[in-house]
Amino acid sequence: MTLVLTLKQEPDQRLDLSPLAPHLVEGKSAAELAAIELQTTRETRTVGDVFNVKTGEAGSIRFEGGSSRFDNLGAGLKSGEIIVEGAVGHAAGHDMSGGRLTIHGDAGPFAGTGLSGGRLEIKGSAGDFLGAPLDGEMEGVTGGLIIVRGSAGNRTGDRLRRGTIVVEGAVGDYAGSRIIAGTLIVLGSAGRLPGYLMRRGTIVLGSAATLSPTFIDCGAHNLVFAGVFARLLRADSKGAAELLDKTLRRFGGDTAVLGKGELFYPA
Amino acid sequence: MREIIKNGVRIDDTFAEAFPMRGTAIIITAPNLKWARQAATTMTGFATSVIGCGVEAGIDHEVAPENTPDGRPGVRVLLLSMSTDMLQTQLVNRAGQCVLTSPGSAVFGDLASPDRLAIGDSLRYFGDGWQISKKFLDRHFWRIPVMDGEFLCEATTGLTKKAVGGGNLLIMGTSFATTMNAAEAAIEAMHGVESAIMPFPGGIVRSGSKVGSKYAGVPASTNDAYCPTLRGVTKSILDADVGAVLEIVIDGLTESAVAEAMRVGLAAIIKLGPKDGALRVGAGNYGGKLGPFHFHLKDLLP
Numbered sequence: 001m002t003l004v005l006t007l008k009q010e011p012d013q014r015l016d017l018s019p020l021a022p023h024l025v026e027g028k029s030a031a032e033l034a035a036i037e038l039q040t041t042r043e044t045r046t047v048g049d050v051f052n053v054k055t056g057e058a059g060s061i062r063f064e065g066g067s068s069r070f071d072n073l074g075a076g077l078k079s080g081e082i083i084v085e086g087a088v089g090h091a092a093g094h095d096m097s098g099g100r101l102t103i104h105g106d107a108g109p110f111a112g113t114g115l116s117g118g119r120l121e122i123k124g125s126a127g128d129f130l131g132a133p134l135d136g137e138m139e140g141v142t143g144g145l146i147i148v149r150g151s152a153g154n155r156t157g158d159r160l161r162r163g164t165i166v167v168e169g170a171v172g173d174y175a176g177s178r179i180i181a182g183t184l185i186v187l188g189s190a191g192r193l194p195g196y197l198m199r200r201g202t203i204v205l206g207s208a209a210t211l212s213p214t215f216i217d218c219g220a221h222n223l224v225f226a227g228v229f230a231r232l233l234r235a236d237s238k239g240a241a242e243l244l245d246k247t248l249r250r251f252g253g254d255t256a257v258l259g260k261g262e263l264f265y266p267a
Numbered sequence: 268m269r270e271i272i273k274n275g276v277r278i279d280d281t282f283a284e285a286f287p288m289r290g291t292a293i294i295i296t297a298p299n300l301k302w303a304r305q306a307a308t309t310m311t312g313f314a315t316s317v318i319g320c321g322v323e324a325g326i327d328h329e330v331a332p333e334n335t336p337d338g339r340p341g342v343r344v345l346l347l348s349m350s351t352d353m354l355q356t357q358l359v360n361r362a363g364q365c366v367l368t369s370p371g372s373a374v375f376g377d378l379a380s381p382d383r384l385a386i387g388d389s390l391r392y393f394g395d396g397w398q399i400s401k402k403f404l405d406r407h408f409w410r411i412p413v414m415d416g417e418f419l420c421e422a423t424t425g426l427t428k429k430a431v432g433g434g435n436l437l438i439m440g441t442s443f444a445t446t447m448n449a450a451e452a453a454i455e456a457m458h459g460v461e462s463a464i465m466p467f468p469g470g471i472v473r474s475g476s477k478v479g480s481k482y483a484g485v486p487a488s489t490n491d492a493y494c495p496t497l498r499g500v501t502k503s504i505l506d507a508d509v510g511a512v513l514e515i516v517i518d519g520l521t522e523s524a525v526a527e528a529m530r531v532g533l534a535a536i537i538k539l540g541p542k543d544g545a546l547r548v549g550a551g552n553y554g555g556k557l558g559p560f561h562f563h564l565k566d567l568l569p
Contacts, residue, residue, distance in 0.1 A: 145404060162402055181400065202401070224296075224373045224419040225401055225410050227337040232403045260397070 001056035007065030011050055014040045014089065018075035026058040066105050074101040077118060093120040096144065110134060115163065116143040125150030128172065131165055132158035139180060141165060147236055157184040160201060166240045176203040179261065187239045198254050198261035205265040206243055215253035220267035222247050271565055273537045277547040278564050283435045283529065284552035285560035288347040289354045290430030290520045292378040294330055296341040298371040306369035307342040310361045315467045318487060322348045322357035323432060323518050325464030336375045343377055345464045347430050347518045359389045367393065367418050376424030387420035427520055431560050434517035434525035436532055437493065437549040439509045446511040449544035453515055453532035463519040463528040475514045475551065508546055522560055529562055534569040
């Protein structure tokens with residue numbers, strides 16, 4: 001049985017939902033669960049204030065109803081599954097290292113920040129700084145898989161280090177900025193200067209984009225790794241698989257920095 | 268030795284004595300099957316016996332494009348050796364010299380195991396700084412720029428410590444031609460067994476050996492007991508009607524793969540019968556004290 005948390009009404013302040021990860025609530029009684037504090041102001045808001053709780057095994061948590069005020073939802077997720085039938089706020093899946101987090105609505109900024117493993121799926125759209133490092137941190141996503149079925153904002157995948165990010169819609173400006181390595185796939189259009197200051201790593205765009213002049217055309221290729229990734233991604237994103245199976249033009253860059261990265265779009 | 272007769276073929280009541288080995292499996296792909304086979308054939312050349320080659324290797328089977336990681340035609344190759352170190356060395360040397368060099372090739376691990384052997388993790392240095400690491404969840408690949416594009420190589424492949432080497436059949440017939448008929452029929456059938464290889468030329472060895480020699484420092488020498496030209500002048504085990512002997516040696520990733528290969532091989536030999544095939548089938552052993560795996564022919568009969 002799944003632990004079900006049904007939203008009573010739109011919360012009157014931003015809430016920090018990080019205490020509701022499966023490994024933190026495991027074994028708690030309904031009363032203990034209801035007493036967990038979620039407030040971010042001086043006014044206390046407990047789980048019981050915000051949700052109707054239907055207890056179950058904490059390996060699987062379902063939120064019936066979401067809110068753009070739900071911050072840090074699924075933070076620190078290590079295993080198990082969280083499903084949100086609604087929207088989430090800031091930094092969903094923050095520092096996730098395993099398990100699955102599925103958000104049926106939109107996500108706010110910094111979704112998937114610090115993700116090092118597991119699978120984060122956003123069925124709506126993501127805000128700015130998808131997977132990007134929070135203030136003071138050195139790197140963004142370091143493993144796992146993020147899939148956004150809608151679009152994503154500016155600086156998508158900033159400072160990506162490892163792992164794979166797929167955005168099936170469009171992305172804003174500076175997608176894949178400063179990426180260190182890893183893979184960012186965008187099926188829709190990209191805004192200004194994708195791959196800006198990328199060091200290593202791979203960006204695949206669904207259509208031609210205006211690149212910084214510091215990206216160098218390396219010709220059109222059918223590379224074996226793209227075929228392998230197409231097969232590995234097919235179950236998660238058919239569109240990404242189809243894009244990777246195309247002949248892709250490779251641009252090496254950003255030569256304004258290390259220049260060992262690559263950006264592809266269909267030839 | 269008590270004999271069993273099946274379809275006119277005499278089956279010795281004896282057993283093949285086999286040894287534990289370290290084994291691994293990889294898939295080599297290429298733009299077409301011809302070049303996947305070419306890379307695999309080159310990689311498994313000079314890999315008949317650990318005595319002189321360091322590794323015993325062969326093609327397990329072809330892999331259809333829909334079953335390979337990159338959707339191109341592939342070939343599964345098995346490599347077996349006596350130690351993890353030697354297997355590691357041989358795997359990287361052969362992948363580096365024979366597959367990395369082969370046009371259009373790519374290499375993937377094809378054995379699930381917590382114990383790993385490096386492939387791409389070693390070959391990546393050929394990239395001279397231009398190699399690219401790609402991870403997808405638990406899979407890790409290296410892309411190495413080469414003159415026809417990129418060589419893609421999985422970082423590691425699995426290692427099994429439960430591989431078995433030295434399953435064998437000794438096929439005895441009237442003449443070279445009839446004995447070869449039986450041996451070829453057996454090899455044909457054995458190729459259908461997964462995770463087993465017959466590492467000798469075409470799967471067949473004509474120079475079976477015994478341990479030791481009259482000469483100091485020679486570890487193995489001709490198995491004179493099975494040489495038809497020496498019948499009568501040495502302690503021969505050949506009957507008067509046997510004119511030629513050929514052996515098939517089988518290595519497998521598991522004990523059951525070796526047993527299954529011997530089973531289907533025996534069945535094919537027996538089906539062929541003695542007139543155009545084998546008069547008698549035996550197996551090689553060292554008295555049962557050296558190897559822990561004993562494959563008794565009588566247990567493998569159809």
